[in-house]
Amino acid sequence: MLSEQMQKALNGQLNAEYYSSYLYLSMAAYFESTNLPGMATWMRIQAQEEEMHAMKFFDFICDRGGRVTLAQIDAPGTEWESPLAVFQAAYAHEQKVTGLINSLVKMARDEGDAATDVFLQWFVTEQIEEEKSADEVVQKLTRIKDAPHLLLMMDNELGARQAGGEQAADAA
Numbered sequence: 248m249l250s251e252q253m254q255k256a257l258n259g260q261l262n263a264e265y266y267s268s269y270l271y272l273s274m275a276a277y278f279e280s281t282n283l284p285g286m287a288t289w290m291r292i293q294a295q296e297e298e299m300h301a302m303k304f305f306d307f308i309c310d311r312g313g314r315v316t317l318a319q320i321d322a323p324g325t326e327w328e329s330p331l332a333v334f335q336a337a338y339a340h341e342q343k344v345t346g347l348i349n350s351l352v353k354m355a356r357d358e359g360d361a362a363t364d365v366f367l368q369w370f371v372t373e374q375i376e377e378e379k380s381a382d383e384v385v386q387k388l389t390r391i392k393d394a395p396h397l398l399l400m401m402d403n404e405l406g407a408r409q410a411g412g413e414q415a416a417d418a419a
């Protein structure tokens with residue numbers, strides 16, 4: 248059984264994962280509007296993965312006899328200065344999510360809630376990949392930002408990302 252405090256915190260993280268999905272979908276819309284379909288595909292897949300993360304919290308709360316309560320999802324930003332600014336924002340967002348997951352782990356340990364601690368370890372590992380993939384794109388875009396033809400090449404490569412596959416920056 249989940250404590251009240253833990254149930255509330257896990258519901259909060261469920262909401263945060265849906266916000267992440269919304270944020271990446273908004274970034275996909277930005278890339279569609281700026282004729283970078285490959286980056287839009289990368290962000291669409293990222294948005295789908297965040298929904299999967301949210302549903303992991305949904306299922307875990309239910310499995311532990313808790314109650315899922317859905318709350319309003321904040322509106323994400325809609326405009327960015329450049330593709331680099333988008334991926335910098337994505338990287339910063341993932342760092343923030345890592346902090347949220349770490350706080351949940353601390354709460355689980357403080358409560359002696361071993362089951363939640365174990366559940367959260369999947370997210371601890373996932374956040375390493377989430378930060379790495381966004382940061383890799385930031386590094387590459389930083390290097391090529393003044394070369395439009397390289398930007399288009401990178402758009403093609405990011406568009407090769409497959410749903411459920413390895414992160415894209417590996418292909419970029």
Ligand code: FEO
Pocket residue numbers: 264267296297300341344377
């Ligand atoms: Fe659900 Fe991008 O972390």
